[in-house]
Amino acid sequence: MSEIVIGLSAVVVAVRKSEAVVLTVRPHDALTHETSALAGLPFGPFDPDGHRTFELGLRAFVTQQTRFELGYVEQLYTFGDKGRDAPRADVGAGAARVISVGYLALTPQAVQALGPDTVWTPMRKFFPWEDWRRGRPSLIDEVIAPPLLRWARPPERLARARLLFALDGAPWNEERVLERYELLYEAGLAPEADRDRERERGGRPAEPSQYAPGLGEPMLSDHRRILATALGRLRGKLKYRPVVFELTPPEFTLSQLQRTVEAIAGVTLHKQNFRRSLERTDLVEGLGRLHAETGGRPAELFRFRRELVRSGRAPGLALPLLREG
């Protein structure tokens, strides 16, 4: 039986200037000393002797690798498919099967002392089709749809493609990030798919460095899949747990809060209805103080009533869409 290695991966998300960003690293090869062309997530092996739980292991190596201290953390999913680039690491004599446990981490501060090859990368780089705040992204119809529909001749596939990418009038569902990525992967439109096929055939294990613009930048290993899982989960969770407040500073204006939600969900919200539903939940409390730095009328500052979480009432936020026009 092959040896098994557990890898931990962290999707660390923040919002910076109305944009969702994720912490990425560019590992360098131990032999060639070259830095990888592709970005990856912070990841490392789980050391069963050094750490009592996954979460402790994760916190330790993320801090060591990126000089960043994690706050809110939740487990996402455990990936173990052979082929889907669960690469065989070289461990001692033989090859080992790598299982990766993905974690989602949220932080209010996207600026902090980071290591040399650690950067915050806009989510848009990896999933350019996921941001509908300025209307339907034209690259869906221009770049994605043509090759996707060529692949999607069988009616089964066609229905899926239409549904997931909101083709001919189907409604956009912002939560299905993973399904969309998997569809592109299956259709061969994610460069990672070629690479994994290559590896399966025993070919060179090189990471792809060429990729079609508009289809998103590929990542190392199965990291883009983990990232898609994270974004989808986060978008869903916004609606039933007060997780946005892990992404905001302690004091914020309602517009800042709305822009944070919009950056994550990738949709534009109706201002007043957003506020009304916020009011109903009582999640937030006005501080009576104003925030002047915006140019227009100063806005009132609010804080998250964190004490509610302990008392059991911890719902999410409604996402009342602003229909375009």
Place this chain on the structure above:
Amino acid sequence: MSEIVIGLSAVVVAVRKSEAVVLTVRPHDALTHETSALAGLPFGPFDPDGHRTFELGLRAFVTQQTRFELGYVEQLYTFGDKGRDAPRADVGAGAARVISVGYLALTPQAVQALGPDTVWTPMRKFFPWEDWRRGRPSLIDEVIAPPLLRWARPPERLARARLLFALDGAPWNEERVLERYELLYEAGLAPEADRDRERERGGRPAEPSQYAPGLGEPMLSDHRRILATALGRLRGKLKYRPVVFELTPPEFTLSQLQRTVEAIAGVTLHKQNFRRSLERTDLVEGLGRLHAETGGRPAELFRFRRELVRSGRAPGLALPLLREG
């Protein structure tokens, strides 16, 4: 570095005569040939060479171990805490750290050819406090609250206990199954806690065979924790995905459907409001045929419109509570 072994565990849930049941096994010791006093979940090691994915591995060993074929399957969580009885398995020379990947499986048929030590066990055995269909279970106040409140002197703990077990007027939240189990574990009211402490101290690794009635039967290893995770997740998912229909036969009456939901959620629902919200979703379609076998007026048979899932509209069911009286 210790070796790592991946274990897969399956929580297979069905509803039988208005009762949630779970597939359990009583493994026997290879040396003594004795059957374990405690029930466990179907579990087995993941063989990285034999199986391309966890799910395939899971299906294979569950069928082999219980002669049962899994249908609907989803990954739950990966447990890896040392101490929380992630037991060290004896593998070759040294001791290995066991990581268990828990899965939830649903099936409409609780009766099927099973292996000799494989039985369907009512959920109530393990979590007697989770069934509120006949009102607030008296054992919460009589059996659980007294020792729990003795432990919960510090205000932090007290607030948690009140919240989770709906003490002095707090509302019951049926989804927080795991948190309730963890609270009992921390309070030393789950026999598994003593056992794990014992093991940490290097004591005998025996499973507890004595336990207080009313606090639920303990299970092998960390299986009760996995089971609690599964039940909580399933209760939550009922509300936003049409998973109940994985637990019903292809044709059913609305009362049968309601009783199935109630068995899982552990609460009683308001008949008409339940039906009205079902109607709105269009999830279900009347067949015009009647089902006579109940004694009273025959009920119309319905089927789940499974085609909706493919077309994207796949919401869950509302759970309009019936207030007691």
Place this chain on the structure above:
DNA sequence: TCAAAAGTGTTATCCTTACACCCATGT
């Protein structure tokens, strides 16, 4: 005819959606 189970009507209230308009500040 009565028990058992199925199935329906109706209302008050609350929430959501969709309108459009006023307010306070800096330049």
Place this chain on the structure above:
DNA sequence: ACATGGGTGTAAGGATAACACTTTTGA
């Protein structure tokens, strides 16, 4: 004064929660 962002009123329609009552069968 006007641009920029902050903040509010209100009404229609739909959803929910809470009432209690009628219908159809088997025994």
